[in-house]
Every structure is written in C-alpha cells, then in structure tokens.
Amino acid sequence: MLLSSEKISAALNQPFTITQEQIDFFQLNGYIKIKNVLSPELVQYMNEVISAEIDKLNIPTIDIEKRDTYGKAFLQIMNIWRTSEAVKEIVFSKRLAKIATELMCVNGVRMYHDQALFKEPGGGFTPWHADQYYWPVSTEKTVTVWIPLQKTGLELGPLEFSAQSQTLEEGRTLKISDDSEAVIQKKLTLNDFTKVVEPFDIGEISFHMGWIFHRAGPNSTQQMRKVMTIIYMDKDMTLMEPKNENQVADWEAWCPGAKIGEVINTPLNPVLYQQ
Numbered sequence: 001m002l003l004s005s006e007k008i009s010a011a012l013n014q015p016f017t018i019t020q021e022q023i024d025f026f027q028l029n030g031y032i033k034i035k036n037v038l039s040p041e042l043v044q045y046m047n048e049v050i051s052a053e054i055d056k057l058n059i060p061t062i063d064i065e066k067r068d069t070y071g072k073a074f075l076q077i078m079n080i081w082r083t084s085e086a087v088k089e090i091v092f093s094k095r096l097a098k099i100a101t102e103l104m105c106v107n108g109v110r111m112y113h114d115q116a117l118f119k120e121p122g123g124g125f126t127p128w129h130a131d132q133y134y135w136p137v138s139t140e141k142t143v144t145v146w147i148p149l150q151k152t153g154l155e156l157g158p159l160e161f162s163a164q165s166q167t168l169e170e171g172r173t174l175k176i177s178d179d180s181e182a183v184i185q186k187k188l189t190l191n192d193f194t195k196v197v198e199p200f201d202i203g204e205i206s207f208h209m210g211w212i213f214h215r216a217g218p219n220s221t222q223q224m225r226k227v228m229t230i231i232y233m234d235k236d237m238t239l240m241e242p243k244n245e246n247q248v249a250d251w252e253a254w255c256p257g258a259k260i261g262e263v264i265n266t267p268l269n270p271v272l273y274q275q
C-alpha cells in the first residue's frame with residue numbers, strides 16, 4: 001500500500017508511548033528492542049527512500065576480500081539527511097527522537113549524526129565495540145537508534161548486545177577491529193554479561209547507549225542487510241577535549257566549529273526533540 005505524504009509525516013511524528021518499565025530496562029541493560037514502532041508500510045517507504053539515496057550517492061567500493069575486518073562489516077554512509085529532503089524528514093522523526101529523549105531521561109536530544117549501515121551479501125561480522133570511543137562528548141547521555149529496513153533474521157546479521165556492559169570500563173579504548181573483537185569478547189565472558197542475539201521483526205527497532213558493547217554477525221545471505229541509524233545526544237551535551245585521533249576526526253566531521261566545554265550547537269547538530 002502506498003502512503004500519502006501526509007500519512008508519512010504523521011507516522012514519523014506521532015508520539016509513541018513507552019512505559020516506565022521500558023525506561024528502567026534501558027537504564028539497567030544499556031539497550032532496548034521495541035516492536036511495532038514503525039508500520040510495515042512506513043518501513044517499506046523508508047527502505048525505498050534510503051536505498052534510492054545510497055544508489056544516487058554511488059559509493060565507490062573495493063572488492064570485499066581486499067578490505068579489512070571493519071571494511072567487510074558494512075558500507076557506512078553518513079549524514080545523508082543533508083543530501084535528501086525525504087531522508088531528512090525520516091531522520092528528523094519526532095516519534096523516534098522522543099523515545100530517545102525519554103530513554104535517556106533528558107529534556108531533549110540533538111543530532112550527532114546519522115548513518116546508513118548496509119551489510120553486503122557475504123559481508124563480515126561487525127566486531128565488538130563501544131561507539132562512544134569515537135565521540136568527543138562530555139557525558140554518557142548518547143543513544144543510537146538502529147532501524148532495520150527489512151525483517152532481519154539471524155542470517156542477515158542483526159545487532160547483538162552485551163546486556164549491562166555499559167558498566168565495564170575495560171575495552172573502551174579500542175577502535176573497531178579484530179583486536180576489539182578478541183579482547184572485548186574475553187572481557188565480556190570473564191564478567192559474565194548476557195549476550196543478546198535475536199532477530200528483528202519488521203517495524204522493530206533498538207536503542208543502545210554509547211558505552212554498551214555490541215557487535216553483529218555476518219550476512220550469510222545473498223540479500224543486502226539494510227539498516228538506518230540515528231545517533232542522538234543530550235541537547236545540553238558539551239564538547240570534550242578529544243582523547244584520541246578518531247575523536248579529533250569526529251569533531252571535524254560532525255560538529256565543526258563546536259568549542260571545548262561549550263554546548264555542541266552547530267548547524268549540523270539541530271535539536272530534534274525537546275519536552
């Protein structure tokens with residue numbers, strides 16, 4: 001069924017109610033999966049719009065066998081809200097930003113950046129890592145929404161979480177690599193965290209904290225695993241002095257002009273929801 005532009009706007013912006021139990025679950029476990037946030041028709045629309053934009057951008061790639069482990073994990077296309085009005089409407093969804101705000105228990109959220117993560121047919125696993133290693137931000141009030149653009153069975157490589165591992169400080173200095181996969185896996189096993197590996201239904205999405213350790217399995221199918229993500233931060237987030245070269249690069253890419261110690265309020269970091 002085709003959706004009219006009014007219906008798309010309504011579906012993207014209508015509030016979705018989450019319970020205190022869900023907020024508590026997220027605060028404890030560092031992630032949450034929520035079913036039926038998006039209708040199947042809306043997911044299909046998002047898939048079409050985002051896929052068309054990725055096709056248009058015509059991302060150059062090299063043979064998968066010639067890439068390193070990070071490169072084999074997915075094609076990573078960032079801030080596509082800036083190149084397409086239709087993608088912008090999706091990424092600026094108040095429905096999603098309100099959930100992010102409530103889960104983090106803050107008064108509002110801003111954009112850090114968006115990214116499409118397309119795991120190619122035969123694409124490799126995504127190594128264990130914590131996202132916030134890459135971000136020069138001063139608090140842990142960050143969250144990523146992971147939106148599969150199709151039903152995502154285990155064979156496509158859905159996102160996996162190590163529940164409650166946002167409390168573990170060891171392993172936080174590792175970038176995504178074979179090393180992060182091996183070292184973090186060992187630490188997580190030693191600490192007895194529960195590993196959550198589940199398929200995603202159509203319309204089901206997840207939210208995960210910046211410091212939780214997560215990974216994804218390989219895509220063993222001949223179909224692209226298409227996922228859109230939006231990274232939110234507390235609207236009052238300030239810039240921290242970068243602790244590694246990746247944080248310097250992120251500062252330049254996602255919040256150029258932001259000043260250390262001040263709220264990250266550049267044209268690339270609009271407030272997406274405010275209570």
Ligand SMILES: O=C(O)CCC(=O)C(=O)O
Nearest residue numbers: 117126131144146216229
């Ligand atoms: O989609 C994936 O394979 C990994 C996603 C991820 O690490 C993230 O969204 O933070």
